[in-house]
Amino acid sequence: MHAYRTHTCGQLRAEHVGNTVRLSGWVHRKRDLGGLLFIDLRDHYGITQCVVTPSNPHFGRLERIRVESVLSVTGEVVARDPGTVNATLATGQIDLKVKDVVVLSEVAEELPLPVFAEPDYPEDVRLKYRFLDLRRETLHANIVKRTQIIAAMRKHMGEVGFTEYSTPILTASSPEGARDFLVPSRIHQGKFFALPQAPQQYKQLLMVAGFDRYFQIAPCFRDEDPRADRLPGEFYQLDLEMSFVTQEDVWDTMEPVLRKLFEEFGGGKPVTQKFPRIPYDTSIRKYGSDKPDLRNPIEMDNVSDAFRGSGFKVFAGMLEKDAKVEVWGIPAPGGGSRAFCDKMNSWAQQQGQPGLGYIFWREGEEGGAGPVAKNIGPERTEQIRQQFGLKVGDAVFFTAGLPSAFYKFAGEARNRVGAELGLTQLDQYACCWIVDFPFYEWNEDDKKVDFAHNPFSMPQGGLEALNSDRDPLSLKAFQYDMVCNGFEIASGSIRNASPETMVRAFEITGLTKADVEEQFGGMYRAFQFGAPPHGGMAAGVDRIVMLCCGAQNLREITLFPMNQQAQDLLMNAPSDASLKQLRELGIRVHEKPKA
Numbered sequence: 001m002h003a004y005r006t007h008t009c010g011q012l013r014a015e016h017v018g019n020t021v022r023l024s025g026w027v028h029r030k031r032d033l034g035g036l037l038f039i040d041l042r043d044h045y046g047i048t049q050c051v052v053t054p055s056n057p058h059f060g061r062l063e064r065i066r067v068e069s070v071l072s073v074t075g076e077v078v079a080r081d082p083g084t085v086n087a088t089l090a091t092g093q094i095d096l097k098v099k100d101v102v103v104l105s106e107v108a109e110e111l112p113l114p115v116f117a118e119p120d121y122p123e124d125v126r127l128k129y130r131f132l133d134l135r136r137e138t139l140h141a142n143i144v145k146r147t148q149i150i151a152a153m154r155k156h157m158g159e160v161g162f163t164e165y166s167t168p169i170l171t172a173s174s175p176e177g178a179r180d181f182l183v184p185s186r187i188h189q190g191k192f193f194a195l196p197q198a199p200q201q202y203k204q205l206l207m208v209a210g211f212d213r214y215f216q217i218a219p220c221f222r223d224e225d226p227r228a229d230r231l232p233g234e235f236y237q238l239d240l241e242m243s244f245v246t247q248e249d250v251w252d253t254m255e256p257v258l259r260k261l262f263e264e265f266g267g268g269k270p271v272t273q274k275f276p277r278i279p280y281d282t283s284i285r286k287y288g289s290d291k292p293d294l295r296n297p298i299e300m301d302n303v304s305d306a307f308r309g310s311g312f313k314v315f316a317g318m319l320e321k322d323a324k325v326e327v328w329g330i331p332a333p334g335g336g337s338r339a340f341c342d343k344m345n346s347w348a349q350q351q352g353q354p355g356l357g358y359i360f361w362r363e364g365e366e367g368g369a370g371p372v373a374k375n376i377g378p379e380r381t382e383q384i385r386q387q388f389g390l391k392v393g394d395a396v397f398f399t400a401g402l403p404s405a406f407y408k409f410a411g412e413a414r415n416r417v418g419a420e421l422g423l424t425q426l427d428q429y430a431c432c433w434i435v436d437f438p439f440y441e442w443n444e445d446d447k448k449v450d451f452a453h454n455p456f457s458m459p460q461g462g463l464e465a466l467n468s469d470r471d472p473l474s475l476k477a478f479q480y481d482m483v484c485n486g487f488e489i490a491s492g493s494i495r496n497a498s499p500e501t502m503v504r505a506f507e508i509t510g511l512t513k514a515d516v517e518e519q520f521g522g523m524y525r526a527f528q529f530g531a532p533p534h535g536g537m538a539a540g541v542d543r544i545v546m547l548c549c550g551a552q553n554l555r556e557i558t559l560f561p562m563n564q565q566a567q568d569l570l571m572n573a574p575s576d577a578s579l580k581q582l583r584e585l586g587i588r589v590h591e592k593p594k595a
Helices: 059-064 124-129 137-159 200-208 247-265 280-287 313-321 340-349 369-390 403-419 463-469 498-508 513-519 519-524 541-549 579-585
Strands: 019-034 036-043 046-052 069-079 095-107 181-185 192-194 215-224 233-243 277-279 326-332 356-362 395-400 431-435 439-445 448-451 479-484 486-495 534-540
Touching: 019 046, 019 095, 036 059, 036 069, 046 069, 046 403, 059 095, 124 541, 124 579, 137 215, 137 233, 137 247, 192 463, 200 215, 200 233, 200 519, 233 247, 247 431, 247 479, 247 534, 247 541, 277 280, 277 579, 280 431, 313 326, 313 340, 313 395, 326 356, 326 369, 326 403, 340 356, 340 395, 340 403, 356 369, 369 395, 395 403, 463 486, 463 498, 479 534, 486 541, 498 513, 498 519
Parallel strands: 046 095, 277 431
Antiparallel strands: 019 036, 019 069, 036 046, 069 095, 181 192, 215 233, 233 534, 326 395, 356 395, 431 479, 439 448, 479 486, 486 534
């Protein structure tokens, strides 16, 4: 017989009854029932219930052995009585009647983290003992599903003509929007490599080199402050680039790939069959976000005309003083009660806002109810009702000011209304493309124009647009995001492949031609030797897996994540370097003065 196992713990079925087999795995849990000892033995593949009788010479030791010890068990497969069959367990029709046991590894002390039943436990303990945490069924299944999703990504990318290439990990610093992780060079002391924030420049150079369709499952490194929607330190993306394409070609190629992933691994939830393409400005005005959750059907709209010159002096006065001020309405179908309106108003105040104006419609009352309706009068109230198609039992909320200052709050209010009223249909994957992003934005800290997204994107209108007298902040880019359920899943663009356009684009942000040649010399040179039109995108592997698993936290789909302080508690990283290591690198560490 095999030294450790003839079968896995998820393999035995009714057809194996009568066979003598050997299993190896961890003690998942134990139960002593009427003199019989039941041990659930677990491995990567499943669980088998083992039965030990008091006559077994190993009975006493197995009674005392701790859960999560590792055993090799030999015995006979027996059928369960019909009344004890466990239909929820793949091996639930059989038991293993134990004859012999070898203890391969015994747990010597109490577990710092329980595995069975997966109770909530402090995150610092879970991360420090991640090897135990990963034994838990839910997390273990999430990690297996992650590998299956990545394998499917590779398969589907091959089916649409892409080839996987690996790009360097040690590279030069690049302005991708976050701080680089720097790696000191021992050979060239005083100089540093950087870990790639993304393979952006390399994949564009591959297009110049003539490889046509590239992809890789790329590790990306960013020295960012912790964020709720991104793991600190490193993450993975499905990175790709295509030659001789428009943005429509990228969408038409990648939309079926992404849709197929959600269909295969999303648990049967419906997926948007044709992703709508929503301009950035439209998304901001309708949804208050450039990553809208389209499971929520609420669409906001500008209602400034209903308040201009009205008796509601707060909004009317704001509109009169500044032509840039707008009033937005957030419809709330089914929210037509004073209690709900007051609840939303209180929520807005908790967010640091002055509140939310509102109108609601109820039975037996002519026109709308609430202070706003009384101040603007029945004609304007009816105008608003018709604008949103509202009826008795509905409400609408209002917020006013400069849209650039309040749109995010308006979007949060829209999400809140959708959730509170049960309007958001959670059991689906609602996907879209957000297109026509701004090329530049105003950097308030540095008081200058800066790139809004990828600095290597192509501005709409090309060099002519950059050289025109148009306000740079009005320029759009061939830049796009794929959004699912309120998460940015992918981001991409058609690239700028002209050295003259590249220089001019950076000049508007304050860099000179010499700066461009120094910082991006490889790409600048490449574009002078025959560069094809090209574009691509990168999809976040971690976010796709999180959505497919129904997880609420990226750490629930990642093998060995850092905590929110960017520390690896399992390996105790980052850690101090030895003096010998620092001397070899020509580095001296200066401690920060204590406050």
